[in-house]
Amino acid sequence: MNKRYDVIIRNGFLVCPDGVKKADVAVCDEKIVEIATEISGSAKTIIDAAGKHVFSGVTDGHVHFNDPGRTEWETITTGSSALAAGGGIAYFDMPLNCSPCTLDAKNFKAKLAVAQKDSLIDYGFWGGFTPKNLENFEELAECGVIGFKAFSCFSGIDEFERADDYTALVGMEKLAKLGLPLMVHCENAEMTRDLTSLALANNKTTVRDYFAARPPITEIENVSRMISFAEETGCKLIIAHISTAKAVELVTQARSRGVDVCCETIGHYLILTDDDVERLGTVAKCSPPIRDTQNQVKMWAKLLNDEIAFISSDHSPCDPKLKDGEFLKVWGGISACQTTLPAMLTHAYHARKVSLEGIARLTSQNVNEIFRIQGKGKIAVGYDGDFALVDLDKKFTLQAEDLFYKHKVSPYVGDSFCGTVTQTILRGTTVFKDGKIVSKPIGKHLRPNL
Numbered sequence: 145m146n147k148r149y150d151v152i153i154r155n156g157f158l159v160c161p162d163g164v165k166k167a168d169v170a171v172c173d174e175k176i177v178e179i180a181t182e183i184s185g186s187a188k189t190i191i192d193a194a195g196k197h198v199f200s201g202v203t204d205g206h207v208h209f210n211d212p213g214r215t216e217w218e219t220i221t222t223g224s225s226a227l228a229a230g231g232g233i234a235y236f237d238m239p240l241n242c243s244p245c246t247l248d249a250k251n252f253k254a255k256l257a258v259a260q261k262d263s264l265i266d267y268g269f270w271g272g273f274t275p276k277n278l279e280n281f282e283e284l285a286e287c288g289v290i291g292f293k294a295f296s297c298f299s300g301i302d303e304f305e306r307a308d309d310y311t312a313l314v315g316m317e318k319l320a321k322l323g324l325p326l327m328v329h330c331e332n333a334e335m336t337r338d339l340t341s342l343a344l345a346n347n348k349t350t351v352r353d354y355f356a357a358r359p360p361i362t363e364i365e366n367v368s369r370m371i372s373f374a375e376e377t378g379c380k381l382i383i384a385h386i387s388t389a390k391a392v393e394l395v396t397q398a399r400s401r402g403v404d405v406c407c408e409t410i411g412h413y414l415i416l417t418d419d420d421v422e423r424l425g426t427v428a429k430c431s432p433p434i435r436d437t438q439n440q441v442k443m444w445a446k447l448l449n450d451e452i453a454f455i456s457s458d459h460s461p462c463d464p465k466l467k468d469g470e471f472l473k474v475w476g477g478i479s480a481c482q483t484t485l486p487a488m489l490t491h492a493y494h495a496r497k498v499s500l501e502g503i504a505r506l507t508s509q510n511v512n513e514i515f516r517i518q519g520k521g522k523i524a525v526g527y528d529g530d531f532a533l534v535d536l537d538k539k540f541t542l543q544a545e546d547l548f549y550k551h552k553v554s555p556y557v558g559d560s561f562c563g564t565v566t567q568t569i570l571r572g573t574t575v576f577k578d579g580k581i582v583s584k585p586i587g588k589h590l591r592p593n594l
């Protein structure tokens with residue numbers, strides 16, 4: 145019997161959960177149906193992946209695509225295209241900086257309508273967790289949010305209020321019942337607010353003044369506070385973009401006594417240092433700020449020791465005009481969703497010998513498992529036919545014009561990478577190939593399987 149498939153990818157090195165295998169993989173009706181050393185039979189599409197490594201594609205758990213409402217910063221079209229160009233097959237969009245923020249079912253549906261029309265790749269949505277919408281958590285859960293997002297400090301967006309301790313506690317009790325996780329941007333509100341006001345009052349607005357206004361203790365204190373609330377309520381807690389090794393240690397200690405907490409970090413905390421930010425300027429401003437080399441060395445050790453659950457981009461772009469000014473005053477947020485996988489191949493695989501399956505776990509498998517997205521996140525029979533084809537040894541220097549972002553800015557422009565994404569395939573359909581977006585928007589909404 146000559147079997148007929150939709151797609152066969154031949155001769156690639158498949159990055160599977162249990163290691164790298166030279167094998168063929170076949171897709172029918174959007175799902176992986178066979179993995180074998182040599183698949184006989186024919187297919188509508190045959191892809192020769194000789195010399196390439198085949199990943200399950202990036203699921204970016206943390207992006208701000210700003211659509212609808214702040215489309216002059218980024219859009220679902222440009223953001224999802226950029227992700228696809230970096231090997232992305234799915235993302236979870238934050239409840240801010242779109243406008244209106246995703247604080248109720250009505251606004252969720254408005255964003256869903258844009259994504260259904262425009263998203264090149266699959267998507268899930270975070271619901272907002274603020275003092276103003278505690279009553280809406282149930283309706284957001286029914287809409288299918290993958291989790292909720294709170295800020296302990298000022299979020300940068302007036303209409304997305306920070307969660308005070310009362311809100312954090314009561315909201316976590318609700319989420320524990322709903323069975324959905326809370327991700328918190330952990331920086332102590334009073335410390336960051338008062339240190340920032342004092343700096344401004346004294347006209348101290350340089351990059352170093354900014355670092356001094358958000359020292360490591362602001363994160364460490366708030367991580368410890370949020371862990372106490374999670375321990376008390378039983379709410380599943382995810383620390384957003386953790387930046388200090390000491391805070392990671394707190395998460396690890398809490399996990400070892402049974403608290404359901406884990407942490408995400410972002411490429412820039414592993415790749416850039418405070419000195420780089422000083423050199424690069426406001427393009428590399430984010431909060432929490434990028435820390436010193438000593439901390440970064442410890443962060444890598446934590447990563448290698450499996451103490452960090454996943455790596456996202458926290459892609460948080462803005463109109464470039466908002467980056468023009470004194471460091472302390474300009475928008476905090478870095479554009480990075482296109483480069484996560486090449487950056488990890490360069491800095492984790494080539495430079496530090498992190499295994500390829502380890503990189504696949506950090507950028508795909510763990511994210512889908514934590515958020516209970518069924519059928520995504522690994523190359524295995526029954527899973528979606530999602531793939532990123534990568535030439536591991538192909539170097540490139542990032543040029544602004546390579547970026548698919550609305551605004552062609554990134555702290556990594558001019559940097560060299562080793563590891564090039566040559567093709568991205570979503571449920572059997574090629575969406576990106578050789579530098580170009582080649583499909584219409586075909587993204588589907590992902591809901592958690594509760």
Ligand SMILES: NC(=O)N[C@H]1NC(=O)NC1=O
Binds near residue numbers: 460477
């Ligand atoms: N509102 C928003 O996107 N904030 C993000 N930017 C940043 O640098 N850190 C964040 O949490």
Ligand SMILES: [Zn+2]
Binds near residue numbers: 329384385431
């Ligand atoms: Zn944040």
Ligand SMILES: [Zn+2]
Binds near residue numbers: 206208458460
């Ligand atoms: Zn963010």
